[in-house]
Amino acid sequence: MGLLTVIRKQKMKDRELRVLLLGLDNAGKSTIVKRILNQPTASLTPTMGFEITSVSFGEHNLNIWDVGGQQTLRSFWFNYFDQLDALVWVIDASQLDRLHEVFRELYTVLQNERVHGVKLLILLNKIDLVNTGLEDLTSTVIKELELDSYGPREEKWQIIQCSAITGEGIHQGLEWLTS
Ligand code: G3D
Ligand code: MG
Numbered sequence: 001m002g003l004l005t006v007i008r009k010q011k012m013k014d015r016e017l018r019v020l021l022l023g024l025d026n027a028g029k030s031t032i033v034k035r036i037l038n039q040p041t042a043s044l045t046p047t048m049g050f051e052i053t054s055v056s057f058g059e060h061n062l063n064i065w066d067v068g069g070q071q072t073l074r075s076f077w078f079n080y081f082d083q084l085d086a087l088v089w090v091i092d093a094s095q096l097d098r099l100h101e102v103f104r105e106l107y108t109v110l111q112n113e114r115v116h117g118v119k120l121l122i123l124l125n126k127i128d129l130v131n132t133g134l135e136d137l138t139s140t141v142i143k144e145l146e147l148d149s150y151g152p153r154e155e156k157w158q159i160i161q162c163s164a165i166t167g168e169g170i171h172q173g174l175e176w177l178t179s
Contacts, residue, residue, distance in 0.1 A: 015059055015060045015061055016060075016061050016063065017060055017061070017062050017063065017085040017086060017177070017178065018063050018065070018083055018084055018085050018086075019062050019063065019064045019065065019084075019085060019086045019087075019088055019177065020065045020067070020080050020081070020084050020086070020087050020088070021033070021064055021065060021066045021067065021088045021090065022067060022069065022077060022087065022088070022089055022090070022105075022109065023069050023089050023090035023091060023092075023102075024069050024091075024092070024098060024101060024102060024105065025046065025068070025069040025070040025071070026046075026069075026092060026095075027069060027090040027091055027092045027125060028090055028092060028125040028126055028164045029047070029066050029067075029069065029090045030044045030047050030051070030066055031044060031125075031164035031165070032090060032123065032125065032162075032164040032170065033051070033053050033064060033066050034164070035164045035165075035167055035170050036053070036055055036064070036170060036174070037053065037055060041164060041165060046068065046070065047066055047067065047068040047069075048068050048073070049067075049068065050065055050066060050067040050068070050080065051065075051066045052064065052065055052066075053066065057174050057178055058175075058178055059178075060178045062174070062177075062178075064088075065080050067080055074105060077109060078112060078114075081112055081114040081115055082114060084114070084115065084118045085118070085119065086118060086119040086120070086121060086177050087109070087115060087118050087119070087120050087121070088121045088123060088173070088177070089106055089120065089121070089122050089123070090123045090125050091122065091123065091124050091125060091141065092125060092126050093124040093125060093126050093127050093129070093130050093137060093161065094126045094129035094130055096140070096141075099141070099144045099145070102145065103144065103145050103146075106145060110150070117156075119156065119157070119177065120150060120156065120157040120158075121157070121158050121159075121160070121173055121176060121177055122141070122145075122147070122157065122158070122159040122160070123159075123160055123162050123169070123170075123173055124137060124138065124141060124159065124160065124161045124162065125162050125163065125164055126163060126164075126165075127161045127162065127163050127168070127169070128163040128165055128166050128168075134161065137161065138159055138161060141159065142159060147159065154176075158173075158176045160172055160173045160176070
């Protein structure tokens with residue numbers, strides 16, 4: 001193989017991003033994937049195993065791994081940590097009473113050395129269901145999840161309000177992921 005071929009192959013590889021989508025059950029992970037694909041978002045069944053979706057976004061090709069988030073499935077998450085480019089963590093913004101559970105699960109994942117340094121995008125999903133306090137929502141979650149300890153925002157992590165139903169915020173999230 002000539003040098004140019006090697007460089008070209010490497011460039012193509014750089015544009016392939018392996019993205020792991022995690023979060024508690026019912027956060028809206030699979031609906032977000034449907035939204036990205038412009039497919040109907042109604043009547044999804046809970047994800048029992050995992051589903052891989054390939055989608056191109058700008059110059060990049062995203063391979064999105066959507067893994068079931070039910071309690072019994074969380075112990076299998078570590079099977080998907082190899083060679084990650086980004087972790088997308090989805091939170092149901094209409095269920096902030098589960099933030100403690102989110103904190104526990106997110107930090108268990110972030111402590112794994114294969115996840116160290118991986119770009120982290122927090123999607124505050126279902127904001128179409130939140131009627132009040134949207135302005136304070138992001139700062140509350142940053143504080144509760146101690147996100148500042150993950151490094152500088154924008155560079156290492158980002159948090160974006162979104163709705164898989166209306167589509168708001170999803171594009172912005174993907175833009176940051178691929179930036
Ligand atoms: P999961 O893959 O994280 O487990 P799902 O979650 O994508 O299966 O979604 C769980 C439920 O939340 C679904 O409702 C789905 O329609 C709903 N949902 C997902 N995203 C949003 C959103 O942004 N806004 C609103 N209003 N609902 C959302 P059902 O009723 O099918 O269980
Ligand atoms: Mg699912």
